[in-house]
Amino acid sequence: MSPLRIWLVGFGTVGRWLARTLDAQAGRIASRYGCEPTVVGIANARDGFVYHGRGLDLRSVLAAADSGRPITGQRGARAWPSATEGIRATEADLLVEVTASPSADGEPGLTHMREALRRQIPVVTSNKWPVALHGAELAALARRQGVAFRAESTVMSGTPVLSALTEGLAGAAPTGLRGVLNATANVILSQMADGISYQDALAAAQRAGLAEPDPAADVEGHDSVAKVMILSALVFGRQLSREQVTCRGITGITVREARQAASAGGRLRHVAMLAFAGPDGTGTVTARVQPQAVPAGDPLAGTDGDTCALVFRASPVGQITITGPGAGPHLAGQGTLADIIAVARHQARNP
Numbered sequence: 001m002s003p004l005r006i007w008l009v010g011f012g013t014v015g016r017w018l019a020r021t022l023d024a025q026a027g028r029i030a031s032r033y034g035c036e037p038t039v040v041g042i043a044n045a046r047d048g049f050v051y052h053g054r055g056l057d058l059r060s061v062l063a064a065a066d067s068g069r070p071i072t073g074q075r076g077a078r079a080w081p082s083a084t085e086g087i088r089a090t091e092a093d094l095l096v097e098v099t100a101s102p103s104a105d106g107e108p109g110l111t112h113m114r115e116a117l118r119r120q121i122p123v124v125t126s127n128k129w130p131v132a133l134h135g136a137e138l139a140a141l142a143r144r145q146g147v148a149f150r151a152e153s154t155v156m157s158g159t160p161v162l163s164a165l166t167e168g169l170a171g172a173a174p175t176g177l178r179g180v181l182n183a184t185a186n187v188i189l190s191q192m193a194d195g196i197s198y199q200d201a202l203a204a205a206q207r208a209g210l211a212e213p214d215p216a217a218d219v220e221g222h223d224s225v226a227k228v229m230i231l232s233a234l235v236f237g238r239q240l241s242r243e244q245v246t247c248r249g250i251t252g253i254t255v256r257e258a259r260q261a262a263s264a265g266g267r268l269r270h271v272a273m274l275a276f277a278g279p280d281g282t283g284t285v286t287a288r289v290q291p292q293a294v295p296a297g298d299p300l301a302g303t304d305g306d307t308c309a310l311v312f313r314a315s316p317v318g319q320i321t322i323t324g325p326g327a328g329p330h331l332a333g334q335g336t337l338a339d340i341i342a343v344a345r346h347q348a349r350n351p
């Protein structure tokens with residue numbers, strides 16, 4: 001069994017979850033999937049990039065990170081001041097890009113991904129904005145280079161959406177979708193249907209660790225906008241700009257509106273929608289994220305709390321609904337792990 005050598009770029013919540021899981025489950029992954037993911041490089045912003053060609057001691061790097069020591073001081077390893085320099089100077093079979101790159105330009109994640117793909121090294125990422133802003137370009141580059149580009153956890157985290165829509169429905173012609181794609185906004189709207197004010201519902205979500213101290217990305221809809229752009233690029237093959245997605249957040253919603261929608265058995269939901277006039281992402285696009293009353297019986301009405309859902313339309317299959325949990329570091333880690341195993345299995349079949 002040949003090892004799959006991984007650069008793990010980004011060593012925060014998701015990166016460390018992956019390192020712990022790859023370390024703890026190495027035996028199970030090898031026996032169940034016939035592959036041996038081996039982390040040879042790890043990077044964060046503070047310390048830079050550390051590399052050992054035969055594999056890093058993950059417990060030692062985790063211990064350093066958890067105790068605030070530099071991750072670069074590993075025995076027998078080499079180090080570079082930045083991930084980009086480390087990627088350029090070393091060898092691997094897969095880039096796992098789990099940094100947090102802002103919506104302005106998707107950097108530094110975008111540069112890391114382009115570097116790898118240009119060298120015919122496949123990429124797996126949980127980093128939304130590089131994919132939202134440049135997903136079509138990255139997917140096309142990967143296709144030209146004959147390698148994988150996978151971003152499962154960028155939409156609904158560990159609930160498989162992108163692989164289901166691009167692989168499970170390969171050959172079908174997608175025509176549109178609607179979804180509840182942000183778990184935090186959905187938790188807040190669900191509470192408001194029970195008569196709790198927006199401010200109290202937000203504070204409760206923050207206490208539970210479901211909402212960030214700065215909740216703007218979730219409650220103003222930017223996170224859902226990114227997911228609509230990712231779905232457009234990777235499922236429909238059409239790159240959208242941010243301006244093409246109309247967005248209204250949930251901050252102005254009143255308890256009265258939420259209760260009114262619930263009184264008839266329906267729900268007020270923060271609904272993302274994407275539709276094209278033609279098949280396969282052609283023709284005029286309609287893309288928006290906005291609060292909307294959905295009637296009882298609509299699959300989106302059944303998503304209370306941190307459950308997310310996506311209703312997808314494609315010819316000739318008709319309508320397909322995917323429902324599942326949409327938030328949490330272990331879920332983002334799980335989506336990324338599934339992508340890593342998919343790449344490793346492919347490589348094991350095509351050495």
Ligand SMILES: NC(=O)c1ccc[n+]([C@@H]2O[C@H](COP(=O)([O-])OP(=O)(O)OC[C@H]3O[C@@H](n4cnc5c(N)ncnc54)[C@H](OP(=O)(O)O)[C@@H]3O)[C@@H](O)[C@H]2O)c1
Pocket residue numbers: 009010011012013014015043044045046047082083098099100101108126127128153154157327328329330332
């Ligand atoms: N957490 C979730 O539930 C979740 C769910 C879905 C998707 N995601 C996405 O997954 C990604 C990772 O999330 P997270 O929660 O792990 O974020 P995080 O805890 O903030 O960790 C981000 C990591 O990226 C590193 N980083 C930033 N700039 C870098 C650079 N130039 N070179 C190398 N490393 C760099 C940071 O370094 P330092 O440690 O030195 O700061 C940190 O280790 C994000 O894009 C996030 O949006 C997260």
